[in-house]
Amino acid sequence: MDNIKSNKFLVLKEYLNEKDYEDAKQLEAVCSEKDNVNVKLELDFRMHFNRKEREVIDNINEFLYYIDNVLVGYISISSFGGNIAEVTGLVHPEHRRKGIFKKLYSLALDECNKRNFSKILLLTDDKSASGKGFIKSTGAEYDFSEHGMKLKEIPDIESNKIIALRKTLNSDAEEIARQNTIFFGDSRSELICPEEEEKNGMTTYLVEQEGKVVGKLKIEINETSAFISGVGILPEYRSRGYGKEALKEALIKIKEKGINEAALDVAAGNKNALKLYKSCGFEEEDVMNYYEVK
DSSP states (O other), X not given: OOOOOOOEEEEEESSOOHHHHHHHHHHHHHHHHHHOOOOOOOHHHHHHSOOOOOSXXXXXXXXXXXXXXXXXXXXXXXXXXXXXXXXXXEEOGGGOSSSHHHHHHHHHHHHHHHTTOSEEEEEEETTOHHHHHHHHHHTOEEEEEEEEEEESSOOOOOOOOSSEEEEOOGGGHHHHHHHHHHHHXXXXXXXXXXXXXXXXXXXXXXXXXXXXXXXXXXXXXXXXXXXXXXXXXXXXXXXXXXXXXXXXXXXXXXHHTTOOOEEEEEETTOHHHHHHHHHTTOEEEEEEEEEEOO
């Protein structure tokens, strides 16, 4: 029988287009069904990210490997407003142990080093033996874990007006950065412009109580769901129930947009936050491990 050579090719891009999105979505579905793990590709966010049209590509964020026009390997680089790169990806179950992921990872790592990220994190579901095995082979060291939590049906919530959420402007950038440093130790090299982020579906709110800023949170809206992140109450205003009230106000805003499902991540060691989210109906879905490339 004649040997038939497969048509293999690599695509490097700054942004996903609609076909890329559909190809990656299909690959994600195949891997999720086979492995029963969360890959955290953030495809909806990546697809709707506000693109800057330019003739020359500055940064490569998407690495796609095709065989006979079928996407079998994919890695992405994310940087959510700071100088930290998050790298995650997957390979089709029928094409593993062929060096595909190793090749994609090498290209992604070169790109991260070229962009001088202060920190490079590799992500894998805690249940993924293959993911943890690959990361171990890179020499990356465990950094932290997050619980992925979901509220599958947002209930009807009545605001009690204890706190209010004020949409931020670019003039609030320094306050956002200050709170990020307090909550997450996140001293960033550049300020985040919330009005620019809002173009990508992410809105940051300052939590206010009688006109005083007591904290913040961010809501990212996708087509059928919402993601809440960056939640924090300033130390001098804690233990007053403001965190729970802020979360309730966020859920009210999400439901007002016709969305009935919300998700968030919480650090595995943050027992108070975990208890808070559970009290609002969120349930644990998975645990994502983060490893720092050394």
